Amino acid sequence: MNAPTEQPARLTVATCSLAGCFGCHMSFLDVDERIVELAQLVTFDRSPLTDVKHCSERVDVGLIEGGLCNVENVEVLREFRASCRYLVAVGSCAITGGVPAVRNKFTLESCLREAYIDAPGIDNPHIPCDPEIPLLLNKVRPIHEVVRVDYVLPGCPPPAEAFWELLTALIAGREPELAYEHRRFD
Amino acid sequence: MPQSSSLERVLTRISARYRDEPYQLLQMLRAVQASYSHVPQSAMQFLARHLGVPLSQVQGVVEFYAFLHETPRGRYDVRFSDNITDQMLGSRGLCERLCQHLELTPGQPRADGKVTVDYTSCTGMSDQGPAALVNGLAVTRLDVGRIDEMADLIDAGIALEAWPRDWFAVRDHIRRSGPMLDLQMAPGAALEAAVARGASSTLAELARSGLRGRGGAGYLTAHKWRFCLEAPGMERFIVCNADEGEPGTFKDRVLLTRYADALFEGMALAGFVVGAREGFLYLRGEYEYLLPHLESVLERRREEGLLGGNLLGSRVGFDISIHLGAGAYICGEESALIESLEGKRGQARVRPPFPAIRGYADKPTVVNNVQTFIQAAQISAMGSAWFAEQGTEKSRGTVLLSISGDVARRGVYEYPFGVTVKEVLADCGAGAVQAIQIGGPSGHLIGAADFERRIAFEDLPTTGSLMVFDWSRDVVGVVQNFSRFFQHESCGFCTPCRVGTTVLRQLIDKVASGHASAADLDELEACGMVTRSLSHCGLGQTAPNPVLDGLKRFRPVLEAKLLGGTDGPGFDLDAELSEARKISDESLKEGQHG
Ligand SMILES: Cc1cc2nc3c(=O)[nH]c(=O)nc-3n(C[C@H](O)[C@H](O)[C@H](O)COP(=O)(O)O)c2cc1C
Ligand code: SF4
Ligand code: SF4
Numbered sequence: 001m002n003a004p005t006e007q008p009a010r011l012t013v014a015t016c017s018l019a020g021c022f023g024c025h026m027s028f029l030d031v032d033e034r035i036v037e038l039a040q041l042v043t044f045d046r047s048p049l050t051d052v053k054h055c056s057e058r059v060d061v062g063l064i065e066g067g068l069c070n071v072e073n074v075e076v077l078r079e080f081r082a083s084c085r086y087l088v089a090v091g092s093c094a095i096t097g098g099v100p101a102v103r104n105k106f107t108l109e110s111c112l113r114e115a116y117i118d119a120p121g122i123d124n125p126h127i128p129c130d131p132e133i134p135l136l137l138n139k140v141r142p143i144h145e146v147v148r149v150d151y152v153l154p155g156c157p158p159p160a161e162a163f164w165e166l167l168t169a170l171i172a173g174r175e176p177e178l179a180y181e182h183r184r185f186d
Numbered sequence: 187m188p189q190s191s192s193l194e195r196v197l198t199r200i201s202a203r204y205r206d207e208p209y210q211l212l213q214m215l216r217a218v219q220a221s222y223s224h225v226p227q228s229a230m231q232f233l234a235r236h237l238g239v240p241l242s243q244v245q246g247v248v249e250f251y252a253f254l255h256e257t258p259r260g261r262y263d264v265r266f267s268d269n270i271t272d273q274m275l276g277s278r279g280l281c282e283r284l285c286q287h288l289e290l291t292p293g294q295p296r297a298d299g300k301v302t303v304d305y306t307s308c309t310g311m312s313d314q315g316p317a318a319l320v321n322g323l324a325v326t327r328l329d330v331g332r333i334d335e336m337a338d339l340i341d342a343g344i345a346l347e348a349w350p351r352d353w354f355a356v357r358d359h360i361r362r363s364g365p366m367l368d369l370q371m372a373p374g375a376a377l378e379a380a381v382a383r384g385a386s387s388t389l390a391e392l393a394r395s396g397l398r399g400r401g402g403a404g405y406l407t408a409h410k411w412r413f414c415l416e417a418p419g420m421e422r423f424i425v426c427n428a429d430e431g432e433p434g435t436f437k438d439r440v441l442l443t444r445y446a447d448a449l450f451e452g453m454a455l456a457g458f459v460v461g462a463r464e465g466f467l468y469l470r471g472e473y474e475y476l477l478p479h480l481e482s483v484l485e486r487r488r489e490e491g492l493l494g495g496n497l498l499g500s501r502v503g504f505d506i507s508i509h510l511g512a513g514a515y516i517c518g519e520e521s522a523l524i525e526s527l528e529g530k531r532g533q534a535r536v537r538p539p540f541p542a543i544r545g546y547a548d549k550p551t552v553v554n555n556v557q558t559f560i561q562a563a564q565i566s567a568m569g570s571a572w573f574a575e576q577g578t579e580k581s582r583g584t585v586l587l588s589i590s591g592d593v594a595r596r597g598v599y600e601y602p603f604g605v606t607v608k609e610v611l612a613d614c615g616a617g618a619v620q621a622i623q624i625g626g627p628s629g630h631l632i633g634a635a636d637f638e639r640r641i642a643f644e645d646l647p648t649t650g651s652l653m654v655f656d657w658s659r660d661v662v663g664v665v666q667n668f669s670r671f672f673q674h675e676s677c678g679f680c681t682p683c684r685v686g687t688t689v690l691r692q693l694i695d696k697v698a699s700g701h702a703s704a705a706d707l708d709e710l711e712a713c714g715m716v717t718r719s720l721s722h723c724g725l726g727q728t729a730p731n732p733v734l735d736g737l738k739r740f741r742p743v744l745e746a747k748l749l750g751g752t753d754g755p756g757f758d759l760d761a762e763l764s765e766a767r768k769i770s771d772e773s774l775k776e777g778q779h780g
Contacts, residue, residue: 108769112769126776127773129769129770129773135766135767138762138764138765138766139762144755146757147754147755
């Protein structure tokens with residue numbers, strides 16, 4: 001995948017968290033005061049940082065934290081893919097399913113039973129079922145099993161430097177290159 | 187775990203049987219495995235001390251070979267041949283059936299230590315599968331009846347010697363013979379002709395014949411012998427490559443069964459020509475059942491003065507010993523084979539120097555295929571013109587094809603080089619053919635567009651394996667089987683092959699599962715090219731062939747598997763929600779009742 005060659009006026013960046021813990025977003029914010037510099041170079045589109053709920057028609061870079069555990073995650077991810085030129089899988093959850101995927105060893109039903117029926121001290125044991133609650137997928141999936149992914153930032157979470165390198169590289173129109181110490185898998 | 191003093195007694199005896207020679211380590215470890223169903227750590231330590239080799243080397247050898255184990259296997263060790271041709275004959279279902287009867291999981295010994303059931307790479311019985319090895323011995327033509335009886339025999343603890351004899355019968359299945367297979371050569375004829383002619387004239391005769399190696403690369407045999415002859419050094423060796431590991435090949439098996447005399451004569455002839463006094467037959471472990479037969483032929487030839495110190499009234503001394511492999515395809519590669527002969531892990535050496543210059547014990551060594559030696563002997567006896575009469579300009583003589591898969595008559599066929607694929611298919615009774623794997627997994631996967639092509643080194647080269655797939659077969663499944671084979675057999679020494687074969691297998695599995703996208707096909711191609719061009723030895727260099735040929739010749743078949751279309755991967759949201767919907771339906775119903 002080629003990085004953008006000519007420098008666009010201002011890149012737009014969107015972020016979202018699917019089945020993640022927001023740890024990746026927190027790590028992103030560890031760029032600290034450089035966020036001000038970044039805000040001058042890019043426009044933040046849909047993101048928990050802006051509270052914008054849907055992507056604009058054209059977004060340059062979409063950062064996805066977390067894997068897919070329910071139908072809503074799939075819909076959001078597909079919307080991101082459709083809007084974003086470059087989609088980035090951020091963190092172990094997006095790349096492999098991560099901690100939420102631990103449930104993949106069990107059936108969905110046995111997980112729900114354990115949580116809502118069999119666990120000790122449960123009042124009114126029943127499995128919640130409300131149209132407001134998105135249906136769960138049979139298994140938690142990494143995002144590349146559903147959409148094409150252009151870049152990955154490994155780590156749980158990836159260090160702030162990795163976010164910084166990715167975005168500044170794309171802004172500058174070059175391929176991002178993660179230094180060894182910023183490429184981690186835990 | 188055997189008692190330490192009795193273990194040491196047994197090991198001392200095993201080691202002595204092999205003259206306490208470190209080069210014989212693999213043979214010793216095979217014997218230990220046979221005695222104890224594994225190679226205990228204490229045995230490795232003892233042998234390391236006893237032979238004066240590092241423990242790491244002993245351990246390395248045990249870990250390398252598929253037929254050696256650090257933890258106990260069952261006393262009955264059953265391995266189903268897992269080649270695609272066995273699978274097409276129902277081997278997987280039979281293996282599962284046996285596992286069910288015996289109540290065990292494949293690959294894990296049963297809790298009582300009695301039996302292990304597992305899979306192994308092609309055992310060279312594609313013409314009479316589904317096949318298996320039981321305690322190393324070949325069992326053929328398995329069916330439901332045999333499997334059920336086998337389970338009973340194992341449960342009753344009946345010794346292998348008392349199992350039905352015909353289970354162990356291996357048929358030759360020669361379906362079409364030509365000058366090579368038809369030739370009746372009196373033992374000694376080739377050697378006598380050579381001695382009468384003299385060594386250098388014999389080499390010249392061989393050169394005139396144009397004989398090329400029948401084991402793979404098709405190198406001119408006379409050139410190889412000349413290199414060895416001219417290489418500096420006092421000692422030389424002759425090695426016969428009877429590893430026949432290429433899935434779907436079995437012609438060497440038939441030759442070893444029927445033409446052992448001619449083979450040993452060819453090896454002695456090579457010894458005479460290059461000045462070697464010692465030869466080795468490297469026999470694949472899967473053909474252990476041939477050992478008594480081969481040993482008896484060797485013994486008879488020694489008595490007849492056609493081998494040993496007394497060869498032809500001692501004008502030339504030459505003797506042959508047999509080494510058994512232990513389940514490693516890579517040991518068919520000539521330099522890996524030599525490492526294995528030296529009792530080490532079968533890891534391909536850097537070439538050049540080629541074995542002809544620096545081979546066994548770093549001495550000049552001729553390594554040839556079984557068929558090559560037999561043909562060399564025939565040429566010595568009959569003359570080069572007899573041989574060169576058949577075939578094409580660049581590929582003299584005849585080719586032996588091992589034909590299996592969807593054909594009416596599986597077996598060995600001899601043709602003059604230059605025969606078209608179409609003619610062969612007609613002869614063996616192939617129906618509506620979709621695809622053919624020619625030359626085994628390391629060869630090529632071809633479709634109807636190539637059936638007019640000629641089998642010859644200059645067009646479609648082959649080591650003899652020809653597996654036929656009709657339209658009921660899934661080409662992607664075929665590619666998957668071969669990709670698994672290479673992943674399993676990669677020795678792991680170099681990264682492009684170790685990682686490449688794994689990535690190729692994962693990607694082709696992804697294609698088969700329907701989750702791949704067009705981008706994955708591009709990735710397959712890129713990964714295949716890297717593996718092909720950067721791997722250290724021939725295994726890695728040919729491992730991507732099934733995938734690359736699949737992409738080149740059967741792309742629509744692969745593309746039809748891409749559920750996600752051209753961009754994204756295939757993801758069936760409805761299927762992924764099936765459990766949640768079921769649970770919420772039930773929960774709603776309960777709510778209504780409650
Ligand atoms: C992975 C691999 C496996 C091979 N397996 C065999 C084999 O089973 N039998 C064989 O004769 N040659 C095999 N070869 C080819 C040998 O390296 C060597 O070229 C051959 O034994 C030379 O004999 P020839 O000149 O008579 O063909 C293999 C090569 C590779 C790279
Ligand atoms: S990768 Fe780690 S930090 Fe990021 S969302 Fe997953 S669990 Fe949280
Ligand atoms: S190419 Fe494969 S088999 Fe050959 S040395 Fe490398 S890893 Fe081993």
